[in-house]
Amino acid sequence: MLKIGVFGVGHLGKFHLNNWKEIPDVEVIGFYDPGDDTAKEVSEKYQLARFLDPDALIDASDAIDVVAPTNYHFEWCEKAIKKGKHVFVEKPLANTMEEARQLVKLAEESGIKFQVGHVERFNPAFLAVKDVQLNPMFIEVHRLAQFNPRGTEVSVILDLMIHDIDIILSIVKSDVKSISASGVGVLTETPDIANVRIEFHNGCVANLTSSRISMKKMRKMRLFQKDAYIGIDFLNKKTEIIKLKGQADSNVFAFDIETASGKKTIAVANPAVPEVNAIKKELEEFKSAILNNTKTIVSEIDGLMAMDVAHQILEKIGNNVISR
DSSP: OEEEEEEOOSHHHHHHHHHHTTSTTEEEEEEEOSOHHHHHHHHHHHTOOBOSOHHHHHHHOSEEEEOSOGGGHHHHHHHHHHTTOEEEEESSSOSSHHHHHHHHHHHHHHTOOEEEEOGGGGOHHHHTTTTSOOOOSEEEEEEEOOOOSTTTTSOHIIIIIHHHHHHHHHHOOSOEEEEEEEEEOSSSSSOSEEEEEEEETTSOEEEEEEESSOSSOEEEEEEEETTEEEEEETTTTEEEEEEEOOTTOOSSEEEEEEETTEEEEEEEEOOOOOOOOHHHHHHHHHHHHHHHTOOOSSOHHHHHHHHHHHHHHHHHHHTTOOOO
């Protein structure tokens, strides 16, 4: 039985608690949260012990789940790692690049399992293309959300765009060549909307737009590669693949078009989207990595790389500020 201690039981923390309860071979032994009202509600609803001393919760756990504001990540992750405990921490990995690098160093030295909560890696729409060979040369992303004060302690880059940065880095097997970016803070002191262009050494270009002040929600990624287009709708859990039809293709909608080089047959496929709870899936994979001594799907290195690109974007925006 894997003993889990949860740090932070606010909005997202409650989702984690609900999902941990459904995962076999796991026992949530208690939680730490400085908010008395929230703590009382959680203690009564989940019949869980509230720990007033974070060190005591770490000592009693095999692994900790940090679902707290980013500025608390380093402190609790560092303590847990030094005590030999496994760590799951919500994105972004840490508050600063120095903190993130230190956590990576500690995790590597200790040999514990460390997973970062980039939950979109487990989105059913993205899982639907796990067997598709992805080699995009152009990527376009729109991640738009309505304003919510929760999460605004960080910029829209670290709050929303970092999901797409992580996915793009996992797909594009090349180093970043250059970044250009612009953004503006409308309702907060940090960027609330931003547009970013990332160029990779292999020629791939990614264009990302993120906003937390939009009238409607959208979470779409479009991948363009030789002879194929892949559309991933993270919000509505839909995936579409359009490509030149090959002999191996079957059970797809197809039509012909005339081109300068002759007739081409276009195939449109909608891969089966698994019925997966993304949060539960990422927690299950974390548990599995611990019990089976395998690599975590989203490692501390992945978290560091996504943060590195995010901070480069913030630096570019800082050098090209749009005045309010």
